[in-house]
Amino acid sequence: MLRGVGCSLAFLVTLVLAAPCVAKPLAICLFQSDVTPPLGSPLCGGSVEPAKEVVDRLSARGLVLLTNDKPIVLCAVDWVGIGGGGNTAWREALAEAAGTTVDRVAVHTLHQHDAPTCDFDAEALLASRGHSGDLFHVEFARQAISSAAAALKKSLGSPQTVTHLGVGAAEVREVASNRRVLGPDGKVAHVRYSSCTDPIVRAAPEGTIDPLVRSLSFWNGDKPLLVMTYYATHPQSYYGKGGVSYDFVGMARALRETALPGVPHIHFNGASGNVAAGKYNDGSVGMRPELAARLAAGMDEAWRGTKKVPIAAEDVAWKTVDVKLPLSPPLHDETNLLATLDNSAALARERNRAAVDLTWARRVRPIALARLRLGNVDVLHMPGELFIEYQLAAARLKPQSTVCMAAYGDYAPGYIGTEIAYSQGGYETSYVSRVSPQVEQVLLVAIDELLK
Numbered sequence: 001m002l003r004g005v006g007c008s009l010a011f012l013v014t015l016v017l018a019a020p021c022v023a024k025p026l027a028i029c030l031f032q033s034d035v036t037p038p039l040g041s042p043l044c045g046g047s048v049e050p051a052k053e054v055v056d057r058l059s060a061r062g063l064v065l066l067t068n069d070k071p072i073v074l075c076a077v078d079w080v081g082i083g084g085g086g087n088t089a090w091r092e093a094l095a096e097a098a099g100t101t102v103d104r105v106a107v108h109t110l111h112q113h114d115a116p117t118c119d120f121d122a123e124a125l126l127a128s129r130g131h132s133g134d135l136f137h138v139e140f141a142r143q144a145i146s147s148a149a150a151a152l153k154k155s156l157g158s159p160q161t162v163t164h165l166g167v168g169a170a171e172v173r174e175v176a177s178n179r180r181v182l183g184p185d186g187k188v189a190h191v192r193y194s195s196c197t198d199p200i201v202r203a204a205p206e207g208t209i210d211p212l213v214r215s216l217s218f219w220n221g222d223k224p225l226l227v228m229t230y231y232a233t234h235p236q237s238y239y240g241k242g243g244v245s246y247d248f249v250g251m252a253r254a255l256r257e258t259a260l261p262g263v264p265h266i267h268f269n270g271a272s273g274n275v276a277a278g279k280y281n282d283g284s285v286g287m288r289p290e291l292a293a294r295l296a297a298g299m300d301e302a303w304r305g306t307k308k309v310p311i312a313a314e315d316v317a318w319k320t321v322d323v324k325l326p327l328s329p330p331l332h333d334e335t336n337l338l339a340t341l342d343n344s345a346a347l348a349r350e351r352n353r354a355a356v357d358l359t360w361a362r363r364v365r366p367i368a369l370a371r372l373r374l375g376n377v378d379v380l381h382m383p384g385e386l387f388i389e390y391q392l393a394a395a396r397l398k399p400q401s402t403v404c405m406a407a408y409g410d411y412a413p414g415y416i417g418t419e420i421a422y423s424q425g426g427y428e429t430s431y432v433s434r435v436s437p438q439v440e441q442v443l444l445v446a447i448d449e450l451l452k
Helices: 002-018 085-098 120-127 138-155 199-203 247-259 287-304 335-341 348-361 388-397 439-451
Strands: 026-034 059-066 072-077 105-109 160-162 164-171 180-182 188-191 212-220 223-231 265-269 307-310 316-323 367-374 377-381 402-406
Touching (some): 026 138, 026 223, 059 138, 059 265, 072 085, 072 138, 072 265, 085 105, 085 120, 105 265, 120 138, 120 348, 160 212, 223 247, 223 287, 223 402, 247 265, 247 287, 316 439, 367 439, 377 439, 388 439
Parallel strands (some): 072 105, 377 402
Antiparallel strands (some): 026 160, 164 307, 212 223, 316 367, 367 377
16 A cells, blocks of 8 residues: 555656746836926036926836846936936835845936936035035935835736737937037037037938837737837937926827827937937927927837747846946046035036036946846946947847847946047047046946846
8 A cells, every 4th residue: 555655656756847847927017106306496417497397297117027036127217317326326215115136226317408317426515515406406306216116116016927028129210310520530520419500510421320229018918018118319309498308208208108008118218428319400399299209100110010029037137247437537636626616606507517526536336237138138227328339339249139228327427438439529528428438448348248
């Protein structure tokens, strides 16, 4: 009798061991909160008119990926930049709400200029000199972080199972153009900003851009749950008059949500430090909806061309690399920065910039770069206003995969050019860049390591 029981148990064990392993399903939680500043708030770090009216409600949009490891959090905010202590505060709050670690949280901005910035390190320097709130509305910023964290925490009660990942890409026509128009000597002859009225400068070629908008979507069977898009361009049509706005990228996002009712959209800005709409935008009011329609058309084409592949929790991975970006040579000497910061007669925007410059010059903690793997898709999460060449270089490193890039993570370093760009002149590699030409080698090595 005992021998028979033993045989039966052995048979059952054999069946269990021989049974195929069932992959743990991937799940996501979606969250969104309102981050529209109150009237009177500084916009664009105090460099433009403060908020006089609300044209569009701004939002923080994100998702939590529930995998075999600790949760991963991605968040995109309709602000101009979140850097230094601001980026840390956002990530810490979202990490605590998600029950994960700070290194598994990425917070990015879409970089609209009629929107707030946030850097608590710079704010502390200004506050110590009686200028608290010149850079951004401090109380509002803390409330915005809390509301985003609360929305995330609430979303954890409604996880959605993901069975498939959708991948698509399409060209966006007549939106992006390179800002740096070179002359015959190889130097920057003109900077074609977000808008341009000079017919000669507008007639120059598009220059180096990434024309593709990339679309990633999460599905449960045949039901789309979320669409994430990635496109590289400065998002300004016109700005600076005090009208809080998510500009044409936010309008394009809204158009797609109207076309796909009930499917949230999260948009990330790519490496667009030297890319804007200047060739195709004269800055007139009517160009904002026109640029939005062109971007939305590319998003729609990418959606229609989406290819779905099965995905499980085991197909998701997160990797980080810490880097110390080389400091711009002028920032090694704090004398002028301190003089501006201590000068009560200086313009507020000059003191604000000096505060941000000084906090970056004194920064000791590294910046974390990250890569999210979704099956055969790699998404790079990067800091600052990267030049488009970094995005193109990343794509060349893995031509067999789909590589997306979200820039404008930690905003503290400002513009990040290529090595040659610093010898060519132009606005982007002037005082608005807080790093040295050696930054290119540092970042290319880090990107290569992330994509391995």
